[in-house]
Amino acid sequence: MVAQNLGSTTTTKITNYPLNAWYVAAWDYEVTRKPMSRTIADRPLALYRTEDGKPVALADACWHRLAPLSMGKVVGKDGIQCPYHGIVFNAAGRCISMPAQETVNPSATVPSFPAVQRHRYVWVWLGDPTLADPDTIPNMFQMDHPEWTGDGRTIHADCNYQLIVDNLMDLTHEEFVHGSSIGQAELSESDFTTTHDDTSVTVTRWMKGIYPPPFWKKNLHDVFPGYEGKVDRWQIIRFEAPGTICIDVGVAKADTGAPEGDRSQGVNAFVMNTISPESSKTSHYFWSIQRNYRLESQTITTQMREGVHGVFGEDEVMLRAQQRAIDANPDYEFYNINIDAGGMWVRRLLERQLLKEGRLGTKQEEGWTE
Amino acid sequence: MAATNIEIWQQGEIIEISQAANDIKKIVIRQSNPAKADPGSHIDLMVNVDGEMVRRSYSVASQSEDLRDLTLGVFLVPNSRGGSIAVHELAVGDQLDITQPLQNFPLRVGAERYVLIAGGIGVTAIMAMAAVLKRIGANYTLMYAARSKEAMAFREELQAIHGDNLQIFLDEDKNFIQIPELIASLDDNTELYICGPIRLMDAVRRIWLESELENTNLRFETFGASGWYDPEEFIVRIPAKNVEVLVGKQHSMLEALEAAGVDMLSDCRKGECGLCEVRVLSLNGRVDHRDVFYSERQKEQNEKISCCVSRIVTSESGLAADASGPAVVEIVTT
Numbered sequence: 001m002v003a004q005n006l007g008s009t010t011t012t013k014i015t016n017y018p019l020n021a022w023y024v025a026a027w028d029y030e031v032t033r034k035p036m037s038r039t040i041a042d043r044p045l046a047l048y049r050t051e052d053g054k055p056v057a058l059a060d061a062c063w064h065r066l067a068p069l070s071m072g073k074v075v076g077k078d079g080i081q082c083p084y085h086g087i088v089f090n091a092a093g094r095c096i097s098m099p100a101q102e103t104v105n106p107s108a109t110v111p112s113f114p115a116v117q118r119h120r121y122v123w124v125w126l127g128d129p130t131l132a133d134p135d136t137i138p139n140m141f142q143m144d145h146p147e148w149t150g151d152g153r154t155i156h157a158d159c160n161y162q163l164i165v166d167n168l169m170d171l172t173h174e175e176f177v178h179g180s181s182i183g184q185a186e187l188s189e190s191d192f193t194t195t196h197d198d199t200s201v202t203v204t205r206w207m208k209g210i211y212p213p214p215f216w217k218k219n220l221h222d223v224f225p226g227y228e229g230k231v232d233r234w235q236i237i238r239f240e241a242p243g244t245i246c247i248d249v250g251v252a253k254a255d256t257g258a259p260e261g262d263r264s265q266g267v268n269a270f271v272m273n274t275i276s277p278e279s280s281k282t283s284h285y286f287w288s289i290q291r292n293y294r295l296e297s298q299t300i301t302t303q304m305r306e307g308v309h310g311v312f313g314e315d316e317v318m319l320r321a322q323q324r325a326i327d328a329n330p331d332y333e334f335y336n337i338n339i340d341a342g343g344m345w346v347r348r349l350l351e352r353q354l355l356k357e358g359r360l361g362t363k364q365e366e367g368w369t370e
Numbered sequence: 371m372a373a374t375n376i377e378i379w380q381q382g383e384i385i386e387i388s389q390a391a392n393d394i395k396k397i398v399i400r401q402s403n404p405a406k407a408d409p410g411s412h413i414d415l416m417v418n419v420d421g422e423m424v425r426r427s428y429s430v431a432s433q434s435e436d437l438r439d440l441t442l443g444v445f446l447v448p449n450s451r452g453g454s455i456a457v458h459e460l461a462v463g464d465q466l467d468i469t470q471p472l473q474n475f476p477l478r479v480g481a482e483r484y485v486l487i488a489g490g491i492g493v494t495a496i497m498a499m500a501a502v503l504k505r506i507g508a509n510y511t512l513m514y515a516a517r518s519k520e521a522m523a524f525r526e527e528l529q530a531i532h533g534d535n536l537q538i539f540l541d542e543d544k545n546f547i548q549i550p551e552l553i554a555s556l557d558d559n560t561e562l563y564i565c566g567p568i569r570l571m572d573a574v575r576r577i578w579l580e581s582e583l584e585n586t587n588l589r590f591e592t593f594g595a596s597g598w599y600d601p602e603e604f605i606v607r608i609p610a611k612n613v614e615v616l617v618g619k620q621h622s623m624l625e626a627l628e629a630a631g632v633d634m635l636s637d638c639r640k641g642e643c644g645l646c647e648v649r650v651l652s653l654n655g656r657v658d659h660r661d662v663f664y665s666e667r668q669k670e671q672n673e674k675i676s677c678c679v680s681r682i683v684t685s686e687s688g689l690a691a692d693a694s695g696p697a698v699v700e701i702v703t704t
Contacts, residue, residue, distance in 0.1 A: 095584040102665035129479040
């Protein structure tokens with residue numbers, strides 16, 4: 001918005017969020033004919049499905065007296081009825097029925113936000129709807145591709161979404177936070193590269209000729225039982241604005257060509273993360289771990305999901321503590337070190353998008369439209 | 371894009387005035403606190419009519435890229451309530467109180483097909499919608515009707531932007547929108563947005579309601595400014611309160627009753643919400659129902675009136691000359 005704010009978000013502790021963007025509002029299975037409430041980017045939403053299965057996201061406040069529509073019920077092929085005075089709105093947010101009168105006030109509408117189901121999630125667009133192009137939904141094809149399988153969960157995280165993005169853009173912390181599962185000293189000893197373009201940032205780290213940590217040793221044994229040797233381990237972290245991070249992770253028997261592209265002697269998974277801000281200090285963190293081997297095994301699906309759930313539980317504790325420390329120390333700044341390059345590029349991209357929306361540096365209390 | 375109706379007042383400076391057509395001025399206003407005008411939005415402004423500051427609403431036809439400047443098209447209505455005359459007398463450099471853009475006529479993005487109908491000055495409410503539909507590559511037709519070429523504002527500009535998506539209908543060419551055929555050709559994946567004189571809007575609305583199409587896909591905006599008859603002076607009496615008021619051409623019945631000290635309830639003041647309802651005890655004349663709150667059935671009964679917009683006229687023809695004196699209505703207020 002103003003020139004002197006340029007560059008501010010790279011060290012801002014609490015980042016504002018772009019609105020001209022797709023955010024995951026829910027898992028596909030959560031959105032049903034029974035309306036539900038969820039707040040994304042400070043917008044309370046009533047989510048439900050039409051009779052023919054299309055997801056709908058309306059503002060969760062009736063036009064009339066602001067009663068939450070999510071407490072109401074679906075009516076007809078795409079309507080929702082306010083639980084208080086019975087006013088009915090359709091999927092476009094237009095009133096189709098009012099009590100005690102023969103006509104309908106043409107001004108009676110509630111905001112209807114573009115909603116699209118893709119990659120097992122329901123995505124919503126809260127900004128200028130004329131810019132909402134479903135082709136810009138982040139690519140998470142591994143979520144529902146026949147050659148991939150897996151499952152995940154949602155974390156309701158008590159922190160600003162940027163702190164989660166920071167966490168995922170630098171996995172050095174695994175050594176310290178996740179020592180019993182995926183952490184190992186080689187994480188902070190190995191080199192990494194960072195690249196970026198207009199909408200994405202990639203951080204690549206290879207750890208060659210190391211012994212796998214417990215989580216990866218188990219996974220490798222699911223395909224190569226009894227292998228006790230060294231491995232080459234990789235983490236290729238790819239961020240897509242504003243909050244999706246897909247991490248290509250895996251291990252392969254050492255010196256079998258994985259760094260050069262031959263992963264046939266290893267196991268590969270993608271940690272699919274997408275984070276939607278709820279408020280400036282809370283977030284919905286949707287994740288899944290998808291793999292491309294032993295697709296037949298529900299046991300492995302459950303084991304991996306629960307394994308990652310345990311790991312992310314450790315992150316959750318740290319992130320909540322970090323947010324509290326930030327709040328308790330408003331006069332202290334963030335400083336950056338070498339490992340923050342990925343997170344810094346993310347902040348730079350978000351800052352450019354916020355600047356474009358005229359929302360850089362402030363958390364504006366604004367209306368429904370841009 | 372939903373309704374935004376939180377009024378934020380600001381200063382507007384007239385930076386450009388030009389003749390857009392016969393009796394239509396294009397007026398560009400610079401906002402002191404620029405806000406975005408989504409398609410279908412309007413501003414309210416305060417103008418001086420005979421020494422009294424009155425509030426009027428005008429659609430935002432377009433907005434500059436930096437959001438600062440709003441373009442309005444204002445039609446001079448000699449028989450109106452006086453706002454348009456005052457606006458036509460404004461000059462470059464004049465300052466006036468204006469709201470930031472308000473929205474009661476939002477364009478919904480995502481329909482398969484759109485038909486936009488603009489009648490006369492109603493084009494100002496439709497233009498910005500057409501511009502957005504063009505930009506996002508939507509399937510749309512813009513139908514623009516006016517009396518004559520000379521009465522058609524923004525025609526060249528619209529032709530340049532919309533090309534074959536624009537259809538022009540001129541009364542002088544005896545070329546009219548064939549409403550029944552048009553509506554018969556639509557399905558539930560089409561949204562129709564219309565702004566124009568009440569006769570055009572009413573014709574479209576009647577045929578639409580008779581069709582199988584979904585009511586909510588017909589979108590219209592009315593400021594209640596346009597009626598079936600020219601406005602006349604008329605007398606309103608409230609026997610229970612011993613009140614008699616002469617309603618001038620430039621005022622609504624609601625305004626006149628308020629000015630006379632009657633404690634009136636109202637909200638939208640454009641004939642949509644029904645809160646300013648008065649009940650008719652007796653009527654010497656005819657009601658010019660200008661609201662969209664009552665159904666056709668209720669309007670025919672003439673038992674209730676939305677007094678913020680509806681008026682009384684003397685005769686069937688609406689011509690004051692046909693009558694011996696002003697029309698009179700006796701009412702009960704809430």
